[in-house]
Amino acid sequence: MSRTPTGESSLARAVRVLDAFTADRPTLRVSEIARRSGLHVATASRIVGQLVDEGMLARGPDGSVRVGMRLWELASRAAPTRTFRDAAMPFLEDLHAVVGHHAQLAVREGEEVLFVERLSARDAVVNFSRIAGRLPLHLSSSGVVLLAYGPPDVRERVLARPLEAATPATITSPERLRSVLAQVRQQGYALLPGHVHEDATGIAVPVRNGLGEVVAALSVIVPNDDRAASAVPVLLATARGIGRALPGPDGPAGPATSRSG
Known part of the structure; x- marks a missing residue:
């Protein structure tokens, strides 16, 4: 060469x-x-x-x-997330039908969240993510879930650098982000109202493989109102269904997986 x-x-x-x-x-x-x-x-x-x-x-x-x-x-022929996406799509479609807004799947790629699939509706609330698009881990509900369950060294690198803001509600304090990550690990989901856009709430849950490792995040983007939290139970149930449907224990993104703690 x-x-x-x-x-x-x-x-x-x-x-x-x-x-x-x-x-x-x-x-x-x-x-x-x-x-x-x-x-x-x-x-x-x-x-x-x-x-x-x-x-x-x-x-x-x-x-x-x-x-x-x-x-x-x-x-497309060699995508490491293809098998994962195929297994998850029936569940993602059902979730999308229930919430009526955006439903999406994401994996961690280094210190960013990479969105591998998204289903939307014509009149859905605003959403800045897109298929094959990336965001900093702290800037979306999917990224916060993946950061919460990710390797400690990745978490510390993210916490050590400036955290950009998209709205006044974006978490930009390392101390607050550390607290939110601990809360996510305790309650099993992230709910971030107005975090990326004032009119939208991002809600994400971890997807685990057969070994209990978090291999992806499942999320919805819904209007920022009092009804947002009602999506949490269906998200958790959908994530369990996807986990059971995965073809093997390795998950879609080997280095990005993490054993739950």
């Missing part, structure tokens, strides 16, 4: 180009790709051209670049 004078491989630079694309910015100009990847424009342009030739990226009529169909195909 060829390497640059700095020792970085061609593959590593290609990954940097692909990492420039996000759920919020699925289409980019080459100059933006260069800036986001930290590569020289000429280098980024050459790598983009190679990835376009292989179908990993695609160019629009205006010269903009987006993720190509071949990359999507390969990712």
Whole structure:
């Protein structure tokens, strides 16, 4: 594999180009790709051209670049969450029918929450998460559940850095977040009114595999009113159903799993 004078491989630079694309910015100009990847424009342009030739990226009529169909195909074929999603979907659909708003599944990926599925309704309350989208762990009910049951070293790293706010209700105090995480482990769910948007309440519960490990979070986003807490029992029941339906004890995201405490 060829390497640059700095020792970085061609593959590593290609990954940097692909990492420039996000759920919020699925289409980019080459100059933006260069800036986001930290590569020289000429280098980024050459790598983009190679990835376009292989179908990993695609160019629009205006010269903009987006993720190509071949990359999507390969990712869908090899996705580690695919079996988990297939097992969970019947339960997620039933949950969505009951709450009438957003129902979603998420896993921990490093120090972020990654949403692997979401069902919504046309008139549902506002929700900023999306499939294949990420949020900081402290910023959503799913992330708070995954942080509560996650490895202690991850928890300490998150607590040690500044916690960004989306609304005045967002938890930005490490001391308060630590207290909320302990409460989540005690009561078995997170309920965060107005945490990401003033009009919405996020409620999440852990999904456990056959070994009792938390492998994912199941959540709903409902209106921020007195009825929000009524979703907790159906969420807990749905999570138990998903756990029983999982095909094996390993769960969807090996390194992100944690034994419940």
